[in-house]
Amino acid sequence: MLTAILVMVALAVVIGLVLGWSAIRFKVEGNPLAEKIDAILPQTQCGQCGFPGCRPYAEAIAKGEADINQCPPGGEDGVKKLAELLGVEPKPLDETHGTPKPKSVAVIDEQTCIGCTLCIQACPVDAIVGAAKQMHTIVADECTGCELCLPPCPVDCITMVPVAEDLPHWKWKHPVIMLKEVP
Amino acid sequence: MSRTLHTFKGGVHPPEHKSESNSRPIHAAPVPRELVIPMRQHMGSPAKPVVGVGERVLKGQLIGEADGYISSAVHASSSGIVRAIGLAAVPHVSGLPDECITIETDGLDEWIDHAPLDYRAMEPSDLRMRLRDMGLAGLGGAVFPSAVKLDPGARHHCPTLIINGGECEPWITCDDVLMRHHAGDILQGVAVMRHLLGSTEILIGIEDNKPEAIAAMQAAATMMDFAVEVVTLPTIYPAGGAKQMIEMLTGKQVPSGKLSTDIGIQVFNVGTAHALARAVHHGEPLISRLVTVTGHVLRPQNFDVLIGTPMQVLIDLAGDRDGSTGVLMGGPMMGMPMPHTIPHGLQPVADRSPLVGDLGVPVVKATNCILVQSKELFPPLPKALPCIRCIRCADACPAELQPQELFRFAKAGDFGRAQEYHLFDCIECGCCSYVCPSHIPLVDFYRYAKSEIWTREKEKRAADLARERHEFRQFRLEREKKEKAEKLAAKAQAKRAELAATPADERAAPTDADAKKALIAAALARAQAKKAEAAPKNIEHLAPDTQREINEIEARRAKIREMARQPLEPEEKT
Numbered sequence: 184m185l186t187a188i189l190v191m192v193a194l195a196v197v198i199g200l201v202l203g204w205s206a207i208r209f210k211v212e213g214n215p216l217a218e219k220i221d222a223i224l225p226q227t228q229c230g231q232c233g234f235p236g237c238r239p240y241a242e243a244i245a246k247g248e249a250d251i252n253q254c255p256p257g258g259e260d261g262v263k264k265l266a267e268l269l270g271v272e273p274k275p276l277d278e279t280h281g282t283p284k285p286k287s288v289a290v291i292d293e294q295t296c297i298g299c300t301l302c303i304q305a306c307p308v309d310a311i312v313g314a315a316k317q318m319h320t321i322v323a324d325e326c327t328g329c330e331l332c333l334p335p336c337p338v339d340c341i342t343m344v345p346v347a348e349d350l351p352h353w354k355w356k357h358p359v360i361m362l363k364e365v366p
Numbered sequence: 367m368s369r370t371l372h373t374f375k376g377g378v379h380p381p382e383h384k385s386e387s388n389s390r391p392i393h394a395a396p397v398p399r400e401l402v403i404p405m406r407q408h409m410g411s412p413a414k415p416v417v418g419v420g421e422r423v424l425k426g427q428l429i430g431e432a433d434g435y436i437s438s439a440v441h442a443s444s445s446g447i448v449r450a451i452g453l454a455a456v457p458h459v460s461g462l463p464d465e466c467i468t469i470e471t472d473g474l475d476e477w478i479d480h481a482p483l484d485y486r487a488m489e490p491s492d493l494r495m496r497l498r499d500m501g502l503a504g505l506g507g508a509v510f511p512s513a514v515k516l517d518p519g520a521r522h523h524c525p526t527l528i529i530n531g532g533e534c535e536p537w538i539t540c541d542d543v544l545m546r547h548h549a550g551d552i553l554q555g556v557a558v559m560r561h562l563l564g565s566t567e568i569l570i571g572i573e574d575n576k577p578e579a580i581a582a583m584q585a586a587a588t589m590m591d592f593a594v595e596v597v598t599l600p601t602i603y604p605a606g607g608a609k610q611m612i613e614m615l616t617g618k619q620v621p622s623g624k625l626s627t628d629i630g631i632q633v634f635n636v637g638t639a640h641a642l643a644r645a646v647h648h649g650e651p652l653i654s655r656l657v658t659v660t661g662h663v664l665r666p667q668n669f670d671v672l673i674g675t676p677m678q679v680l681i682d683l684a685g686d687r688d689g690s691t692g693v694l695m696g697g698p699m700m701g702m703p704m705p706h707t708i709p710h711g712l713q714p715v716a717d718r719s720p721l722v723g724d725l726g727v728p729v730v731k732a733t734n735c736i737l738v739q740s741k742e743l744f745p746p747l748p749k750a751l752p753c754i755r756c757i758r759c760a761d762a763c764p765a766e767l768q769p770q771e772l773f774r775f776a777k778a779g780d781f782g783r784a785q786e787y788h789l790f791d792c793i794e795c796g797c798c799s800y801v802c803p804s805h806i807p808l809v810d811f812y813r814y815a816k817s818e819i820w821t822r823e824k825e826k827r828a829a830d831l832a833r834e835r836h837e838f839r840q841f842r843l844e845r846e847k848k849e850k851a852e853k854l855a856a857k858a859q860a861k862r863a864e865l866a867a868t869p870a871d872e873r874a875a876p877t878d879a880d881a882k883k884a885l886i887a888a889a890l891a892r893a894q895a896k897k898a899e900a901a902p903k904n905i906e907h908l909a910p911d912t913q914r915e916i917n918e919i920e921a922r923r924a925k926i927r928e929m930a931r932q933p934l935e936p937e938e939k940t
Contacts, residue, residue, distance in 0.1 A: 226829040228836045236836060308835040309842075327832045350406065353460045354817035358810035 217245040223264045227256040228307035229329030231281045236307060244269075255281040256328075287343040288326040289333070293318050295340035302332035302341060369597055372617040374610045376764040377602040378797045380536050380699065382575055387660040388539035390667035392547055395657075395683060397444045401469045401674030402728040403429065404456045408503040409510045410436030415467055421448045424478035426651050429467050432498050438511040439501045443653040443672035446471035457677070457695050457727040461705030466728075469674070480649035485558055493562065500651040501731075502642060506530060506606075506635030507696065509732045512642065515632060516562045523564030526631040528615060529556055529639055531572040531579060532599065532606025535697030538735040540656040541636050543668045545572070545579035548640055549586035553594065555639030558646050560592060563632055568594045570636075571611050573601045603699065604795040608633040610764050622791050637734075657733055659684040661694075662740035674728045677704070677736050691744065694737040698744065699796040701737055751804035759798035759808060765791045769798040773808050776815035781822070784815050792816075861885070 221241035232253040234240040243249035244265070251265040252274050259276060266273035276283070291302075291311075298316040303309075310326045313319030321332075332341050346352070406412035413430030417423055423442040430440035446469045453463035485493055498513035518524045529552070533541040545552065560568060570587075572580050580598055587594040599605050599614055609620050612631050620626050626633060637655065644650045653673055657680060660666035664685025671680060677693065694701030704727055729736075759769035767788055775784035789812060798808045865881055908916070 221833070224829075225825075226832040226836070228832065236840075237833070238836075307839065308832050309839050310835070325831065325835060327828075348462065350456070350458060350460065350462050350464045353458075353462055354821050355810070355814040357814050358807050 214242060214245050217242045219268055220244050220265065223257070223261060223268065224254060225256045225261065225327075227327040227329045229256060229327070229331060230307075231255050233280065250274075250277065252277045253280045255283050258283040284328075285345045287328045287345045288323045289321050289328070289330070289341050290323075290344045291319055291321055292340040292342070293320065295338050297338055297340075299337060301335035301337065305331045305335045307331060369595065369615075371597070371599065372614055374605075374613045374764050375766050376762045376797060377604065377610075378762050378800050379602055380800060382601070383537045383660070384539050384542065384575060387537070387658050387666035387668060388542050388576075390665065392543055392656065392668050392670055393683075395669040395671045395675060395680060397471050397473060397475055397672060398675045398679050399471060400449070400676070401443050401446070401471060401672065402454050402676065402726075403440055403443065403467050403469065403674040404454075404728065404730055405430045405440060405465045405467070406456075407440065407509060407673070407731045408438040409508065410434065410438070412465065413437065413440040415451050415465070417448050417451075417467065419448055419451055422446070423448060423469060424476050426478045426480055426653060428499065428651075429469075432511075436511055436514055437498070438503045438513070439499045439651070440467075441501055441651040441653050442467075442469055443674050444469070444471045445474050445476040455705065455727050457702070457704055457730055457733065459702045459705070482649050483646050485561060485646050490562055497642070497645060500645045502638070502645060502652055503731050504635055505637030505641060505655055505731065505734070506608075507700070507732060507734060509730075512634070512638055515634070516559065518563050518632075519627065524627055524630055524632045525565060526567045526569065526616065527556070527559055527563055527565035528611060528631060528633045529568070529570040529636055530606060530608065530611055530633050531570055531576070531583070531636045532611055533576070534573060534601070534603045534606035535699050535701075535735075536603075537660050537737055538658050538697045539660075540658045540668050540734050542576045542579050544640055544656050545576070545636055546582050549579075549582040550589070551643045552583070552636050552639045553586050553590050554647055555641070555643035556594065557590065557592070558642050559632075559634060559639065565632070568592065569615050570594060570596045571599050571605075571615055572596065573605055574598045575601045603797065604764055604793070607764065607793055607795060609793070622788055652731060655729075655731065655733070657729055658735040659738075660735065661738040662687055662690050662743055663738050671729050671733075673731060676726055676728055677733075678726065680729070680736055681738060687738075687740075689740050690738045691741055692739045694735075694739060695733055696735055697737060699800065700794060701735070747805045747807075750806045753804055753806060756803060758801045758803065762797040762801045764795060764797060765793055767792060769808055772815070773806065773811050776811040779818075781815055781819050785819065789815055789819070 217238075218241075221238055224237040224241055226237050228236045230236065232240045232249065234243055234249070240249060240254065244251060251269065251271065252262050254261055255276060257265075259273075262276060263273045296313075296318050298313060298318060300313065300315050300319070302319060303311045303313055307329060308325055308327055310322045311319055311332065312322060328343065330343060333343070405415065411432075411434040414433045415429060416431050417427075417429045422445070423429060424445045425442060427442045428439055429442050429448070432439045448467060449470045450466075450468040452465065454466035454468060455461075456464045456466065458464070483493070483496060488496070494513040494516055497516065498511060502512040503509045504512060504515070531541055531545055533539070556568060556570075559565070570583055572583065574580075580596060584596045587596055597615060599611075604610055605614060608626060611633060612626055613619055616631065618629055618631070620629060620631075641652050641655070645652065654670055655673065656668050657671045658666075658668050659680045663681060664687060667684060669680055669683065677695075681693070693704045695704055696702060753770060753773060755770055757770060759773075760767070763769050765788075771787050772784055772789055772792070775781070775787065776789075781789075792812050794809050794812060796809050799806070802808060862881055865884060
């Protein structure tokens with residue numbers, strides 16, 4: 184009887200030590216599910232979801248604190264992908280967080296800009312170049328179109344310009360094939 | 367000398383229609399009134415304009431320089447004045463404009479100074495850069511910058527060089543007549559390629575429906591000081607595809623996702639070899655090419671055309687006829703409908719409307735054929751029917767793909783599966799659409815799927831960049847906050863140290879508050895000392911009245927100061 188108890192205790196101690204050691208040794212940094220969700224999110228960093236950036240929103244979804252339909256830039260497509268990843272039913276976008284818009288970039292009217300640097304501080308991806316009392320300008324290739332620079336501007340010199348389709352960005356459309364002529 | 371030929375799987379044999387245009391001699395098209403020269407005529411980055419509006423340019427002058435390694439220069443095709451630099455219509459299926467340089471020609475056709483290159487004496491890398499700056503790009507259709515292809519890379523040599531004279535696509539005869547009339551020049555170009563690539567085996571593949579071209583090339587080959595094998599290939603579409611030609615001539619298959627150079631083979635079109643010979647032996651950049659104008663025209667033939675000539679000029683030269691239904695750039699299998707002349711079955715993308723039939727778009731380096739369509743020659747396709755999975759497309763596919771599956775995935779938007787089925791090995795030859803009994807425009811679906819996948823990859827890259835920049839910003843803000851705190855702490859520390867070092871230190875252990883108080887006191891003392899120093903200098907010789915007034919004011923001030931101090935004192939004691 185005693186031997187049996189001792190054996191069980193010894194086993195428990197050994198297994199406990201192994202488990203404890205491996206928990207430290209093989210600790211996963213960060214939340215792998217949040218990583219996967221973050222990879223789907225469009226990285227606009229616009230905060231329309233109510234979180235300060237895509238990463239915090241991804242973490243909130245992973246913890247079950249936020250719904251999957253709060254990201255307007257991701258659109259219905261993004262909701263579908265998140266639903267697929269998380270194994271839940273896709274749902275329509277939550278209109279309270281905004282509606283999807285065509286991809287745009289911010290453009291500063293350089294004649295009006297007074298060089299206050301407020302937009303530079305607001306830009307989540309550091310895509311605005313400028314200094315105090317100097318003209319600012321936006322690096323179009325790095326602008327995510329998040330619109331966060333619009334409200335701080337005291338002279339309203341920033342406008343969102345939709346990205347026009349040009350030759351390098353043109354893509355083949357889904358072919359239209361007529362299967363049946365409707366009289 | 368005969369060679370065992372291999373066959374590739376699939377392929378079709380559409381009506382050839384070569385005899386319409388290949389019997390007439392080559393005509394040089396006249397210099398048009400206006401040349402529109404696009405900056406993006408090749409694969410890779412577009413050229414950068416290096417001339418200004420209003421500048422006079424000479425024939426062969428560099429007007430757009432190559433921008434990056436995979437790029438190619440662009441030259442003025444004739445002398446004249448630069449009239450505009452900006453968006454203009456280009457021969458692209460979308461109908462979207464692109465950056466072009468418009469030159470108003472002066473009719474003098476005056477050449478810039480040019481001299482042949484001594485290619486044997488040049489460093490290979492210098493020679494390749496020269497060729498890039500002379501605008502050399504593949505004239506077979508893909509317009510890949512030739513200088514890149516002429517780099518044998520880490521292997522230092524490319525044992526097999528194949529010159530592609532297949533011209534398998536119906537209607538087109540520009541390579542055929544080029545071989546008939548300029549066989550010697552082509553082989554001069556081959557000699558330069560051989561020099562750069564270090565090739566030991568040189569094969570020229572020509573389909574057996576071009577006996578005159580084969581004879582001319584064989585005659586020219588005997589004059590060369592190296593061995594050239596002219597191989598006659600059976601006429602089957604797409605024998606002129608690079609991978610198909612490699613397989614027919616050598617029996618080797620280029621593995622999926624690899625380049626032909628990985629198996630030691632490089633392929634060039636005969637037109638490219640000719641252009642290379644003109645560049646090296648005459649110093650002429652690529653400013654003209656042969657273009658077949660055929661189909662629904664009065665005199666189908668081949669023209670030697672300056673790049674930038676409007677297509678309509680050529681159609682008029684060949685004899686415009688009523689009843690044209692559209693114009694293809696290229697042949698009927700792979701050709702692209704030119705904007706505003708998009709036929710049935712394809713969705714017109716943009717309605718920017720010069721009239722149908724009046725083709726303002728220019729000839730570019732990729733333009734091998736201008737095929738004018740009519741109802742009789744190209745009857746509209748019957749309505750597409752659902753796929754019945756007859757697998758005729760799979761039998762015809764020369765890339766050994768499963769077109770019916772690719773179609774299913776592309777249509778459903780399941781692009782991941784399409785990629786698993788090797789969508790990117792599709793060469794868009796059009797064999798599957800040609801044999802499809804349901805007349806489904808299969809190739810359009812593959813183009814759609816490919817372009818969707820590219821767009822998504824681009825978006826993914828943009829998102830990754832944004833994530834990286836956002837994370838760096840967070841890190842930077844955090845770092846700045848920390849640095850600021852550290853700086854403040856260091857400053858306070860320094861002040862304390864300074865204070866501790868002063869000799870008049872009687873306190874046993876000065877606390878922070880004491881130190882602060884001492885600081886304030888010291889500052890006050892300094893200020894008072896300064897004030898005393900800066901005594902007013904205008905009060906020495908004053909009238910008694912004024913002196914009295916001043917005394918009164920001073921007394922009032924002292925009183926106010928006293929009053930102001932009093933309520934503070936109890937506070938200070940606490």
